[in-house]
Amino acid sequence: MAATQESLYAEIDLDLSWSERELPERERTKHVHRLHPYLGKFIPQLVEELFRRYVPARGRVLDPFAGSGTTLVQALESGRDSVGVDIASFNCLLMGVKTARYDPFALEHDLRDALRRLPDAEPTKPSAYVRTWYASPAAEQLLAFRGLAADYEHADVLRVVLARAARSARLTTHFDLDFPRVPQRDPYWCHKHKRECRPVEHADHFLRRYTLDTLARLKEFGRVRTRREAMILHGDARELDLPGRFDAVVTSPPYPGLIDYHEQHRYAYELLGLDDLRERELGAAARGTSRAALAAYVEGVAAVLERCAGMLKRGAPLAIVVNDRRGLYPEILERAGLRLDARHRRHVNRRTGRRAGEYFEDVLVARRA
Ligand SMILES: C[S@@+](CC[C@H](N)C(=O)[O-])C[C@H]1O[C@@H](n2cnc3c(N)ncnc32)[C@H](O)[C@@H]1O
Structure with missing residues (x-):
């Protein structure tokens, strides 16, 4: 029997879900979050709430799939230090411009x-x-x-x-x-x-x-920003050395078969002559969703999370935002040596247009097993 609307909403974490009226586009794209379009970023208010729950004030947070830098920007705004890693050079350029201090x-x-x-x-x-x-x-x-x-x-x-x-x-x-x-x-x-x-x-x-x-x-x-540090590392999060200890990981990994993070900014690579490392991009849509592609994705994300977990202070959490419709994350967490402590479901408000329709994602809160 299909779940009723009521039972569906009963399990939704309302503090992580916003309607268009509660959170209009203007606020979701406040200040530097709208410097350049980027498909697949999370909204700053979600990061703010995850920080409130999982990252102590003045703490230090790591995002191994930092993308357009939402985690880093909100860390600066809320008085936390951060390190962000991304394989795509354009994303690193964008993060650098967002987080630099200017006269x-x-x-x-x-x-x-x-x-x-x-x-x-x-x-x-x-x-x-x-x-x-x-x-x-x-x-x-x-x-x-x-x-x-x-x-x-x-x-x-x-x-x-x-x-x-x-x-x-x-x-x-x-x-x-x-x-x-x-x-x-x-x-x-x-x-x-x-x-x-x-x-x-x-x-x-x-x-x-x-x-x-x-x-x-x-x-x-x-x-509105503080003078805390936001460090950007360009490279493969499976391999880079991560500096120091962290109080939490807050991240949204790529998902297989959805988006090509290099290709979506092709014009920037072509015009700016940026390094293209797409063969190291995890879950790239171009690689498809064959069994082999999914297996490589699981192995890759598990390797990143295991590495990040090793850099956390004792008992510190990883908050991982994902729409795991293929059910890959139980295996990923296990391979990474992590234990799932909580799963918070959130309703994602999407604007009308081609991508309209009900959409949910989970915040998986994991710790070292
Ligand atoms: C879902 S996006 C993150 C979006 C980010 N939360 C934001 O708000 O902008 C996933 C990111 O992972 C990056 N990525 C993919 N493979 C990677 C790898 N091997 N190492 C580091 N980053 C990688 C992609 O380039 C992409 O920017």
């Missing part, structure tokens, strides 16, 4: 100066990728901005702005920004706007808008 006057000077120089800046020669995915004016503006960025102390901030504008300016339909397959060169019927839309021709308006938005968001975060 707001110097930052504003650089960003506005780059915008002032943009109309006269010379583009470099476009690569095959740029010629395929951008209209000529957009390609020239992006490449000119890329050349300018290198002149500034805040080059990395400008590189994140460039990536965000490059995402918006691709020759794609409005409804396929996450996973475009082929360039869209002609006008098309847009399901999102219910009218005929045209592919983007120019990138300069995005560069301008995102530069000013980034400036405002970095300043806003500068006013």
Whole structure:
């Protein structure tokens, strides 16, 4: 018999679940959390609640799958030290820009100066990728901005702005920004706007808008952050040396067959010339969900969690956020030498659109067995 709505909700941890009204998008994407789109991040308020439960005030937290840096940003906001690891260089660049400390006057000077120089800046020669995915004016503006960025102390901030504008300016339909397959060169019927839309021709308006938005968001975060340390390690969490002892792990691992974390930011790798380590990415969708792929995933995540558990203070918890619809985590925890202490189910509020529908995930709280 199907579970009734009441019995389903009875097991949901309401302190970890929010409706759109309780937690509107504006708050879920506060300050630096909206510097660049990122599929598959968790919301800052979930991290705040997990910190309240599992990480002592002024404690030190580790996230071995740090992604866009939600754990690190919230650690800085709440007065905790943090270390974040990620295999994807763009994610590390983004985390670095979010967590760095800035002199707001110097930052504003650089960003506005780059915008002032943009109309006269010379583009470099476009690569095959740029010629395929951008209209000529957009390609020239992006490449000119890329050349300018290198002149500034805040080059990395400008590189994140460039990536965000490059995402918006691709020759794609409005409804396929996450996973475009082929360039869209002609006008098309847009399901999102219910009218005929045209592919983007120019990138300069995005560069301008995102530069000013980034400036405002970095300043806003500068006013609420503490001076605690956020350390970013780029590499494979199965292999990196983790510095010091931690009070907790708070993380959301990738899940097999869902997202390619390198591929979703392909434009950034192409334009910024970043290191691509996708063959080390755990659970990458491109690898599929064959038995062999799932076995490799289980082995990989277990290795990471075991390593992290070894760096925790005695009795300290790992809070792992996951939607384990394949039931892989009992084996992962066992292999990692962990014991499940609690499972908190949360209801995930998803905005309307293609990904609408009821969705739940679990916070698994584990400790060394
Ligand atoms: C679900 S996302 C984490 C999102 C993060 N909680 C946030 O709020 O942005 C999982 C991350 O694990 C990273 N990852 C995958 N394999 C990895 C590995 N071997 N070592 C370190 N990170 C890895 C991916 O690049 C991705 O950013």
